[in-house]
Amino acid sequence: MTAHSRWLIQDSSSTDQLLDQFKQKFTLEPMFIRHETLTFFDDFEWHLWRKNQLLASNNRDSILLVNTSELTFFENEPSPVFATNIDHPTLQEHLLTVTKGRRLFPMAELEVEFCNYAVRNKDLKKVCDLNIILTGFGTMIELKGLRGYDKEYRRSLKIIQRKKPDQLDHHIFHNSLNLLGIRPSDYRARPQYHLKPELDSGDATALVAQKLWHNVRINEEGIIRDWDAQFLQQYRVAIRRMRALFSQMKQSIGHEESNWFKTRLVQLAEPTSRMRDLDVYLKSEAEYTRLIPESFHEGLHQLFKDLSRERQQAHRVLAQHLKSPSYKSQISLLESRLALCPQAATKKGHKAIQQVAAQRIIKRYNSICLDAIGINNQTPDEQIHEIRLGCKKLRYLLEFFGELFPKKQTKPMLKALKRLQDNLGQFNDYSVQRESLDHYLSSHSVTPEIEAAVSALNGVLFNKQKEERAKVRDQLDDFLNQTIRSCAESLLTSHTARSNKAKKGSLTS
Amino acid sequence: MKTLACYSIKGGVGKTATSVNLAYLAAESGLRTLLIDLDSQGASSFYFRVRPSKKNWGKRFFKTYEQLLKQIKASDFDRLDIIPAHESFRHFDALLSDKDKRQLRLKRVLKGLKKEYDLIILDCPPTLSYLSEGIFHAANMIVVPVIPTTLSERTYEQLQDFFQGNKLPTKVLYPFFSMVQRQKQLHKTTIERMSQETPRLFKTQIPFSSDIERMGEHRAPVNCVSPKTPGAQAYAALWGEISKKLLH
Numbered sequence: 001m002t003a004h005s006r007w008l009i010q011d012s013s014s015t016d017q018l019l020d021q022f023k024q025k026f027t028l029e030p031m032f033i034r035h036e037t038l039t040f041f042d043d044f045e046w047h048l049w050r051k052n053q054l055l056a057s058n059n060r061d062s063i064l065l066v067n068t069s070e071l072t073f074f075e076n077e078p079s080p081v082f083a084t085n086i087d088h089p090t091l092q093e094h095l096l097t098v099t100k101g102r103r104l105f106p107m108a109e110l111e112v113e114f115c116n117y118a119v120r121n122k123d124l125k126k127v128c129d130l131n132i133i134l135t136g137f138g139t140m141i142e143l144k145g146l147r148g149y150d151k152e153y154r155r156s157l158k159i160i161q162r163k164k165p166d167q168l169d170h171h172i173f174h175n176s177l178n179l180l181g182i183r184p185s186d187y188r189a190r191p192q193y194h195l196k197p198e199l200d201s202g203d204a205t206a207l208v209a210q211k212l213w214h215n216v217r218i219n220e221e222g223i224i225r226d227w228d229a230q231f232l233q234q235y236r237v238a239i240r241r242m243r244a245l246f247s248q249m250k251q252s253i254g255h256e257e258s259n260w261f262k263t264r265l266v267q268l269a270e271p272t273s274r275m276r277d278l279d280v281y282l283k284s285e286a287e288y289t290r291l292i293p294e295s296f297h298e299g300l301h302q303l304f305k306d307l308s309r310e311r312q313q314a315h316r317v318l319a320q321h322l323k324s325p326s327y328k329s330q331i332s333l334l335e336s337r338l339a340l341c342p343q344a345a346t347k348k349g350h351k352a353i354q355q356v357a358a359q360r361i362i363k364r365y366n367s368i369c370l371d372a373i374g375i376n377n378q379t380p381d382e383q384i385h386e387i388r389l390g391c392k393k394l395r396y397l398l399e400f401f402g403e404l405f406p407k408k409q410t411k412p413m414l415k416a417l418k419r420l421q422d423n424l425g426q427f428n429d430y431s432v433q434r435e436s437l438d439h440y441l442s443s444h445s446v447t448p449e450i451e452a453a454v455s456a457l458n459g460v461l462f463n464k465q466k467e468e469r470a471k472v473r474d475q476l477d478d479f480l481n482q483t484i485r486s487c488a489e490s491l492l493t494s495h496t497a498r499s500n501k502a503k504k505g506s507l508t509s
Numbered sequence: 510m511k512t513l514a515c516y517s518i519k520g521g522v523g524k525t526a527t528s529v530n531l532a533y534l535a536a537e538s539g540l541r542t543l544l545i546d547l548d549s550q551g552a553s554s555f556y557f558r559v560r561p562s563k564k565n566w567g568k569r570f571f572k573t574y575e576q577l578l579k580q581i582k583a584s585d586f587d588r589l590d591i592i593p594a595h596e597s598f599r600h601f602d603a604l605l606s607d608k609d610k611r612q613l614r615l616k617r618v619l620k621g622l623k624k625e626y627d628l629i630i631l632d633c634p635p636t637l638s639y640l641s642e643g644i645f646h647a648a649n650m651i652v653v654p655v656i657p658t659t660l661s662e663r664t665y666e667q668l669q670d671f672f673q674g675n676k677l678p679t680k681v682l683y684p685f686f687s688m689v690q691r692q693k694q695l696h697k698t699t700i701e702r703m704s705q706e707t708p709r710l711f712k713t714q715i716p717f718s719s720d721i722e723r724m725g726e727h728r729a730p731v732n733c734v735s736p737k738t739p740g741a742q743a744y745a746a747l748w749g750e751i752s753k754k755l756l757h
Contacts, residue, residue, distance in 0.1 A: 118585070123558045123560065124558060124728075125557075125558035125559060125560075125585065126583075126585040146582075146583035147581055147582060147583040147590060148559075148580075148581055148582030148583055148590075149582065149583070
């Protein structure tokens with residue numbers, strides 16, 4: 001393991017003195033000195049920033065990545081737009097994972113000077129690397145030891161420590177961007193609701209709905225400008241979550257208000273469905289190509305060309321719709337109703353959200369248990385779909401209200417639920433893909449090559465669906481075991497314990 | 510992890526220049542590379558300006574890989590480390606003669622380095638000894654520089670005979686022409702003859718070049734100092750051939 005440390009020096013004359021002192025003990029060879037204007041990039045959700053990473057381009061031919069304070073240069077890379085445009089395989093893979101393939105936007109600029117010196121011994125062998133990075137907000141001194149040259153590293157360390165520099169926890173770029181006032185947006189695909197356990201369940205429902213509504217609105221521009229496919233996906237997910245919320249909490253806000261919102265939200269999502277379907281298809285091109293023999297690839301290629309043309313058209317229509325007065329009036333109507341929600345909270349709507357949420361979660365869990373009885377390999381697909389929908393509802397409840405309970409009570413349930421949902425989701429995806437491929441054939445006049453490719457694909461997807469189907473029983477058993485049941489039941493006791501404590505508190509006072 | 514040995518029974522054929530440049534090119538291509546200078550003269554170490562430890566550690570070389578780890582030194586180049594030669598390496602044969610399973614000692618001790626390195630390059634001394642037997646067992650590929658002269662050709666034949674006589678697989682032997690001077694009639698005819706008769710002969714020929722000779726002045730690989738020169742380009746082409754065979 002080679003030693004490596006970094007410090008902050010505020011005053012530039014100290015840096016010159018430091019270099020002079022190095023020159024007295026070693027030969028200091030400047031390897032490169034570069035002045036750069038760096039543009040920093042991140043995606044809409046600030047995935048990189050939130051993981052303590054920074055991506056920058058020098059706007060010519062290099063990309064820099066700061067990962068856990070370690071700076072790496074990648075040469076011959078133009079300014080990034082998507083992770084997929086990056087040539088360097090390791091960087092591409094890393095960015096794909098962190099940014100989830102989202103578009104990268106410029107978020108800040110910094111003027112930077114990089115100086116790299118080789119610290120050499122009397123044989124002129126490099127024994128340490130000395131990096132000095134100046135940003136105008138301070139100077140970062142970085143010393144890296146080389147394997148087998150510990151003594152020389154310690155001597156270099158002494159020279160630096162004599163200057164009494166400040167320790168630096170993050171890379172100087174982080175500090176400089178912070179000083180520039182760069183902060184991530186508060187947008188999160190999964191918002192945090194910060195609900196208080198004793199809040200009325202009606203009010204809590206409205207609060208969650210408003211946060212989700214914020215996510216609906218914020219994604220509109222990205223859909224209109226077609227920045228990436230995630231804007232539409234997250235727009236639709238936020239609407240779907242709102243629908244699920246109003247449906248699950250109808251006893252708190254009243255059936256009438258719940259139905260009103262549900263109907264309007266369905267209307268809002270409807271014009272986006274075709275484009276989302278097409279996005280899903282287009283994303284699967286590589287996978288579909290892998291699944292079927294080469295003789296069908298030409299037909300599949302033609303199909304994807306058609307789909308991509310159809311998507312362009314679907315996007316034009318959707319963008320126009322989102323800019324239209326009728327859409328805007330739909331929005332303002334929904335917003336004014338949301339501001340007044342709950343208009344007529346029910347009796348349950350005045351009960352504490354923690355208690356209501358616990359009851360809903362247990363009820364949903366029990367209902368899945370009932371549906372799961374007797375599921376085997378011969379059960380009709382419709383019953384499996386029922387269970388999938390039940391699981392989805394439970395998942396939403398845990399997402400909205402999970403934070404009201406201790407993590408150890410919800411985590412095992414969420415983990416098992418995720419595994420089950422992955423399995424059921426795959427099963428459903430294959431079935432939906434097959435249906436829509438059939439639908440595509442019946443509704444479009446296609447070439448014989450496309451028809452052959454679609455039939456071949458359909459066959460492979462059918463087998464895949466069967467494979468997923470075979471796993472359902474085991475996954476259900478895992479989800480319905482005693483540990484998960486106890487977790488679900490403990491939610492109610494956690495509420496009771498809290499309310500008893502509150503009562504005791506009020507009696508003593 | 511792969512082990513590549515650069516070996517010849519004959520001295521002065523360009524083994525060290527080859528090891529040094531191949532190690533540099535391998536590291537440059539992204540492989541975590543360790544060059545072990547087994548030749549007690551220490552020429553490889555000299556080229557990279559790395560001095561050996563003052564301690565007489567050669568007697569511990571074959572004990573455990575931890576002993577080797579302690580001696581590793583970083584070069585000036587990313588991903589390239591070196592175990593410099595030590596004067597005590599002269600006694601390797603005496604050391605190995607006392608040990609059981611001596612042919613496998615080197616292989617076993619190198620195995621411990623597989624987590625840290627993708628490629629180990631052995632710069633070997635020009636002897637046929639217990640140490641060389643260990644090298645023959647440890648290496649996935651042995652590249653043999655051959656000057657296209659009768660004498661050098663004969664030593665390559667001797668090496669093949671040794672392999673056959675000791676039931677070692679000759680398929681790990683990959684010769685290539687080194688220090689080639691095409692204007693010399695002897696070089697020309699030897700190349701023509703050997704090219705037809707020798708299996709696994711690499712196409713690349715390393716020319717006799719002043720740039721390679723001057724490596725000692727610069728104390729750096731020719732591919733680093735003057736990558737455009739014919740010598741450097743020949744090494745790059747040779748590395749291309751080697752990496753294709755060794756890594757894929």
